[in-house]
Amino acid sequence: MDIFVIQGGSPLSGTVRVSGAKNAALPLMAASLLAEGPMEIVGAPRLRDISTFGKVLRHMGASVERLDAGGDGRETVRIDPRTVGKAEAPYELVKTMRASVLVLGPLVARHGRARISLPGGCAIGARPIDQHLKGLELMGAKTSLVEGYVEVDAGRLSGATIYFDMKTVTGTENLMMAATLARGTTVLKNAAREPEVCDLARALRAMGADIEGEGTDEIAVRGTDSLRGTRHEVMPDRIEASTLLLAGAITGGDVTVRGADPFAMDAVLTKLAESGAEVFADPGSVRVRREGPIRSLNLETSPYPGFPTDVQAQFMAYLCLGDGFSIVRETIFENRFMHVAELRRMGARIEVSGNAAAVKGVQALSGAPLMATDLRASASLVLAGLAANGTTEVLRIYHLDRGYEALENKLARLGARISRVKE
Ligand code: EPU
DSSP: OEEEEEEOOOOOEEEEEOOBOHHHHHHHHHHGGGBSSOEEEETOOOOHHHHHHHHHHHHTTOEEEEEOOOTTSOOEEEEEGGGOOOOEEOHHHHTTOGGGGGGHHHHHHHHSEEEEEOOOOBTTBOOOOHHHHHHHHHTTOEEEEETTEEEEEOSSOBOOEEEOSSOOHHHHHHHHHHHHTSBSEEEEESOOOOHHHHHHHHHHHHTTOEEEOBTBSEEEEEOOSOBOOOEEEOOBOHHHHHHHHHHHHHTTOEEEEETOOGGGGHHHHHHHHHTTOEEEEETTEEEEEOOSOBOOOOEEBOSTTSBOGGGHHHHHHHHTTBSSEEEEEOOSOTTOOTHHHHHHHTTOEEEEETTEEEEEOOSOOBOOEEEOOSHHHHHHHHHHHHHSBSEEEEEOTHHHHTTOSSHHHHHHHTTOEEEEEEO
16 A cells, blocks of 8 residues: 655645546546447546546446547546446445446436445445435436445436435536436526536536536526537646645645636635735636745635535644634534544644534644545645654555545645655
8 A cells, every 4th residue: 555755844836737627527427428429528637536437437338448648648538328238336336436426317317227336424424315316206217225226217307396405516416417318497406506517517518418507506407308429628626726735835835736727716715815825816827825824714614615625624734833723614524524633643733523623723743654534634634744844654545546646746846755655
């Protein structure tokens, strides 16, 4: 198993390029199942989650290939769904990646049925899929749970009005995809507004779908008889970009992320500015520089356009070095403070009560051996290690590799002393 070894204490500076967004690329891969021809996803990041999703699609009979990177080094994933024969996602694959549930809507819409392993809880919370199933039932599907698998049967789905009981990103994506081939109009109310939902809507429209309202909390989809394949460029990864900018800010450096979309990152950039960092945002590039102290502040995660839960752990690492008290409240997932125990081992002063963490800033963190527990928690430990005195080892970075494309290379390009070694 690989580990990261980090010598902390050097301010990071320079420019790196953002990768394509994992959480946009995965639904785009699922959307390929709706099409009658091949789909090309340009700039899909080279990540384990992307290859796992490729395996899910191959298991169904699709052909999935990575095309050579163009001049800009970005890869294209080409998916041909015409050979799909099995509408099934097995336990072995779903257990390693919950996002496999995104195949549900497209399979039911295109093939009238699906059988997928019910994802279990995961490190950050219980994460049920009741809203996905409720929506499909309202569209006329029958769902049942048989031996740990969700089985869904439907003729052609019918349009329906569906109200989500909570904001759900993949739930909105799943039902938006299902609705594209339904008979009649579907209205999704209290829909998620995340930029990744909008990116998917844009791709579906290029495939011939009739969608309105993405980016608001009401999305209307008029079903059509068929969709064609398309070529779509994945949006930049706002979570990776935020993590890299925080790496600059926590080390008192000056980092520019090229290709980042500042509009999609507004909550994080506003909080960085509130903490005393200078933020320079252009369309297509964001720069963050910090010279003065980190001003402690309070933050609360919430659905987009609120502060993203996927940046909570990384921002908490930053606030550990703040000049006073911060309160960080997590409202999306019930168990997303696993980084706290590890940060404490570096000297951070954090108390957790329910969904709130009280962080008292300290002068310095000290390097330590640390255990990564989930994707974003791992990133927060790396950030803490970059700012700490001495050496930090982050174990189990396979969690991090699920969502960050060669993070150590990007950080090293900014001057970080970080290496990947085999344990
Ligand atoms: N929920 C339900 N029932 C449902 C669906 C969701 O109770 O049917 C609850 C969840 O348990 C959670 C809340 O609603 O408490 C929000 O969950 P959501 O469905 O929005 O999460 P998701 O779609 O499973 C996506 C991202 C996550 C990100 C969340 C929140 C993908 C592939 N995953 O998950 O990304 O944290 O939205 O923004 O898009 C990550 O990249 O590290 C990651 C975990």
